[in-house]
Amino acid sequence: MLETAEKAIMAARLADDKKAEEVVLLDVDGICMFTDSLVVCTGSSSLQLRAIVSNIREGMADAGAGKPLVDGMAGTTSWVVMDYGDVMIHVMDREAREYYRLESLWGDGRVVEWSPEEVAAGA
Numbered sequence: 001m002l003e004t005a006e007k008a009i010m011a012a013r014l015a016d017d018k019k020a021e022e023v024v025l026l027d028v029d030g031i032c033m034f035t036d037s038l039v040v041c042t043g044s045s046s047l048q049l050r051a052i053v054s055n056i057r058e059g060m061a062d063a064g065a066g067k068p069l070v071d072g073m074a075g076t077t078s079w080v081v082m083d084y085g086d087v088m089i090h091v092m093d094r095e096a097r098e099y100y101r102l103e104s105l106w107g108d109g110r111v112v113e114w115s116p117e118e119v120a121a122g123a
Contacts, residue, residue: 006039026109
């Protein structure tokens with residue numbers, strides 16, 4: 001079973017693999033009651049948003065992280081949330097990202113450095 005940090009870094013790498021922009025990983029353990037880590041990234045089109053979400057879903061399942069609860073995939077959307085319990089992933093278009101400013105909302109969280117160069121297992 002994957003640890004929280006491993007899942008969050010894997011999700012960031014899987015998003016990066018589909019050219020997501022501004023991929024940020026926040027450790028919100030102890031300041032958030034519903035999750036321990038947030039991954040926030042930007043896609044430039046609805047097609048790219050779907051590709052990012054699909055790559056994360058498939059890669060995480062292949063690594064044994066299970067299936068997430070997903071909100072926002074019906075029709076055209078500007079924001080998809082993938083809930084793995086201890087890790088929540090927000091895939092947003094630029095307008096939604098700028099409007100909601102999740103990094104500011106969770107500004108007390110610690111930004112976690114991660115490296116896009118390693119390929120996630122199963123990706």
